Amino acid sequence: MAKILLVDSDASVRTSVGLLLRKRGYEVHEAESEEDALEHLHKGRLDLVLTELSFGDRPVGMNILEWVKAQGAATDVIILTGQRGIQAASDAIQGGAYRYLTKPFDPEMLLLTVEHALERRRLRNQVRRLSSALKRREGIAGIVYRSRQMEEILRLVRRVAQVASTVLIQGESGTGKELIARAIHFLSPRKSGPFQAVDCGAIPESLLESELFGHTRGAFTGADAPRKGMFEVAHGGTLFLDEVGELPLSLQVKLLRTLQEGEIRPLGSNKTRKVDVRVVAATNKDLGAEVAAGRFREDLYYRLNVISIRVPPLRERPEDILPLARHFLSEYGARMLSAAPLQIDPGAAALLERYPWPGNVRELENAMQRAVALGSGGVLRIEDLPDSIRGEKASQIATAGLGTGEDLPLAEMEKRYILEVLRRHRGDRSRTAAILGIGRNTLWRKLKSYGYRD
Structure with a gap:
């Protein structure tokens, strides 16, 4: 059963569209705000996102689209908009959205668009599995690197x-x-x-x-x-x-x-x-x-x-750790679950980068295979990693540089973590955004709100 996230500030739209999709057998999760939507995206694998383009002056749909694309997820995004938002919706298509639909929706057109998006996802996963199998046979696919x-x-x-x-x-x-x-x-x-x-x-x-x-x-x-x-x-x-x-x-x-x-x-x-x-x-x-x-x-x-x-x-080449981890998550996600790869949350990413990996790439591959097999939801978190990696010492490593151990508000922890990652990568915003799993524009807005200057 395909899982669809429906994001709209209008409860009546969520009710009517949600009912239509559920009658077709889809599992529908509803979100009334950007925060709710991102929580759903962090929580579990989703096959498709239908999102309103904007909530008032807030470009919620674009922010969600940007987040999905920054994760490298295979999840397609369909933009929902009124007549006045057609130009912005066209821009969203350029940014990677699958389609846009104008309100009021034609029910058959909406269902047809959803079916096409899910079929495209299925074919894309199949191609990825076949391509991965072919490259494994040739023995060159596993050389994933950035160092x-x-x-x-x-x-x-x-x-x-x-x-x-x-x-x-x-x-x-x-x-x-x-x-x-x-x-x-x-x-x-x-x-x-x-x-x-x-x-x-x-x-x-x-x-x-x-x-x-x-x-x-x-x-x-x-x-x-x-x-x-x-x-x-x-x-x-x-x-x-x-x-x-x-x-x-x-x-x-x-x-x-x-x-x-x-x-x-x-x-x-x-x-x-x-x-x-x-x-x-x-x-x-x-x-x-x-x-x-x-x-x-x-x-x-x-x-x-x-x-x-x-x-x-x-x-000796920590720059390769996250690309390799994402490669293994993608490979085992396709092979074992026929699903989009797990995303890596910032805390787990920090731990993976700082763990010494005595078993090298083989140990990392085993850890990612285990995470795919035993993890729940669409995001790899610290608790999904083996005990040998997430032990007490490793947990201390993961939070290094974020403070002195005092209890802090979540927003302050996020700020400290973002600035720490940016510092470790010598101010490289593209690299920092990729590690954090957010778009460059989102990172820019956060840095601006912190009063950060290069």
Whole structure:
């Protein structure tokens, strides 16, 4: 059942339009003021908003439209107006409203417009799901970023993709090393070939040689048929060796020979086979230290480390946290609920930005997936986050800079928080508005009311 928010200062309009929509099976929520409307928008997922253009001199409809668009929500807005407001309603269309309807309404036209808006939303969600699935298959969709560090890494990735050298990707667990490897493959001349990934730390040592190089029939107990290894499966494409630092020394020798000679020898065979494979390796270990400790061959290290890419942990690129969080909320909202993504309220946004994320992007993804699965309403709040993130210490972080702990009116808390976010982002109003989930004009009005000057 589609959820519709109806915003109008005239109770008779709310009653008549609400009754019409409910007869068609829609769930209708009514609001008689801008404040009530924003409370509904904060509270839950809504599929459509019908709002009066203005309440007297107040541009309520435009403010609501601006809020919805600032959230990046898939919710459409239909503007309701009298004859004298047609020009302003046309401006609202330019600002992103779906349609405008003039009072008095033709009931059939209103219902038809609502049906078309909801159908457009359904198709848009379907396209988003299909697009997300396609990009996941290609392995490049998850590289969501805003930081300069990631911009420089992806600039290097584009260059590296065009050459055949081996690449060593280094970084903590959960930073997205496989996504970088996939991007290298799909940006390279080998993109039409296979991309195969092997987690060297997850396969028992007794099976790892067969997994990489294959085996002949009878090579060991249970080898009832010959089997191709991943080097052969990846022929013409890219082989990603994740956690390459976990390879035992005996296999390091064999891997080195394959990299040098471009050939493999399956387990149990006395013949070599040529393979055409680009190797991209990754590790969360300091391989230089492993070499010094005698646990990793120096010659293999230099063979792998022709081009090195370091993926920084999430705590070193906090600008990426909210874009990634919104990306995961959108992806899991579409996949699990077929609904518009959750919006992030300012308190939760502050906590997400300041939490150190020891599990990196993987931990953030898990937290957002949990929020979609267990959250209620259309807004992600601090209480929707896992205990490990919203513990007492984290809650103190979220409210840092807002005062000295004394009880304050909500308006004063909002003022302090807005000014704190603006300060943290060096006066960048566009960035501040995006984090707060409001439009630039709304931010400008609030700053003006605070007497703020750059």
